[in-house]
Amino acid sequence: MTATESADVLVIGSGFGGAIAAYHLAAGGARVVVLERGPWLEADDYDHDFKLGSSTTRIFDFTVGDGMSVLTGNCVGGGSVVYFATMPRAPGYIFERQGSIGRRLWPSSLSRDSLEPWYDRVTEALPITKQQWETVPFAGGVWAAACHNAGHTCNPVPAAVDTSLCTNCNWMLSGCKFDAKRSLLLNYLPAALAHGAEIRPLHEVQQISRNSDGGYRVHYNTLHDVDYREQTGNGAIDAKLIVLAAGTIATPVILQRSEPELGKMPDAVGKYFSGNGERLNTAVLNEDRVRDVLGLDRGDGRAYEANQIGKGPVAACWDWLDGTLPEFERFSLEQLYFPPGLGTILTQVADATGPTWFGKEKKEMMRRWKSWLTIFTMSEDDNEGVFGPPPATGNSMRVSQQMFGLGPLRYEPTENTRRGWARADAAVKSILEKDGLARVMPWTSDVVGAYTVHPLASCRLGDDPGTSALDGNHELRGHPGIFVTDGSAVPTALNVNPALTIAALAERAMPAIVRAARQRGIDVRYGAPSPDGDTSARDQASKAIAHLLDD
């Protein structure tokens, strides 16, 4: 590198937080460069294959910490490429949460009502659709029927899936071969590219430093396209404004590593991590009871035997999403599929006489895998995760060429968190063991600790500088011109799948980020339509932000 490159805006990460920012800024006229540490794959590149080195491991990270393991996307499009595309809005009471510190954790400017226009924008852009019972796969159906049998409600959950293209193959974690899943590769990112944004895959940010003109320099390493442990080069790009959206378990690590250059970070950087209160239970269904008690039949004599079939989570019980319940005792219970490996290793045998998660009895449980039903709890944890010192590069010490690494996150669940899990476990048991439908066990926490597919809050929004790293406009306290728009900004667990809320917050952040860009000398305007040109959600949202557009 003979000269440092420059851009108006440097976006770190290409998941929801990065892609939405890249689109709006590029469409508004800014020169935008996106650095993404993962590879750039599209539908033809995705594999239905568990082999190490297939898309399953190329685009997915499994980062084991001390007490918390985290599953995340690692590719252009970030989490949207590997997610299950389940997109409910967060319950209204979530925005009033106080956690265990006794005062509101979300910025006073944020509520379900104030976020609705931004939810609408994302809903239009991806798009997200309400799901119908006719397209709910067997696993969601059996969960719904079991909930009904136990006197509970159950809803098909809104999803960013085009069901006319979906084959119910359940390979969603490996990327959607059929482009049925509405990832960012189908909307915001191509629209950003059309407006001149540049996306550079396999560029892993090392640190950020400050330039004398008040702008920033982003230092990166380039990575080998098969062995992510290997660096192939490095470089730096100057920019007037930074959008940091590397993901909840990478954003705080980049900031920690940048502290010697940038100066002191807010105390909340790398603290208050939430695993979204996540927890899994796996039931082994009694096929005869499913037929006799629930009256279910696939039409070919089988009652269920359909664990492998479907499109991730499609049906959820929301009876405990009740704002009158005490905090930490509210949760949703969502049917879920994880493929073998991720979805089998931590499951436990009910009534085991030996070890519950490996050995002879576990092997016998595996023989009934087709009759498994996995239920996903999203409860309210206590934001008790803390990041230790950053690793030399990236956000983990990579063990394998791809996917598997050891990260610096520590998580010791508090009594509040454990209470929520215990209540959710009991609720799942009460539904699925009623009338002998199944035997149920939670996944073990003894192997890798707790786990989450929805890491949140490691660099969070808030009004209190002591417990939040970002102000209400997503700007990093004490570091003007650095904005954080990924899951790390979400202040608390959400009781539901968070992708839509992360995306809506990023949409909401954009007018203020564009204004800041203009103040930093970038010729950019806010007001882009939806990526496919629709304008109705934009026009509705504009009413909420007139004060930001008048400058």
Added chain:
Amino acid sequence: MEPSASDEEQIKVMTLEAFADTIVPGNKRWPGDRAVAGVSDDAGAVAAGALELLESPAGGLSPWLAGLAAMLNAHAENHAAGQGIELDGTVPAFVSLDYDQRVALVVRLTAWDHPERQGWVNLVMFSNMAFDTGAQMHTVDALAAGHPGLLTLGFAPPDDDGLWRFPDYSYRRQLADLHPATTASGSPA
């Protein structure tokens, strides 16, 4: 066992096979098979390819395997001494333990407070993955070859083009009442 393998390699392979067999037990591959304890009637993690997966460059564990095997045998010797178990000196110490004693030791090594637990958990995960997913080979090939783990799960085969599709996937009817506070967007209130 490859006859050309060095003693050290033989010790490593037998020890890791015995570990993998503890996680997903299988039947003995031949009369006198010592690494596989033989407590199951059909193939387990070893036959499913645990050693191939552990040794694969993609997995990244291969540089650590000889050391882990040596540590495992040292733990097995201590365990045997503590339990008053007499070891058979013709095979590695861990291999000399019967299945229940292997289980007891693995439970201890993977316990939350064991200082080496991460190393043993890595071995557990790869042993499981070999059986549950056959991650050392293409899944289509694994199914065609009768991979014992995928067969045990009843993992359905793909279409002729190697991709999975399930055209019959839904009961196609409403099976529960919706939550009364469901909003127009289909979300909770």
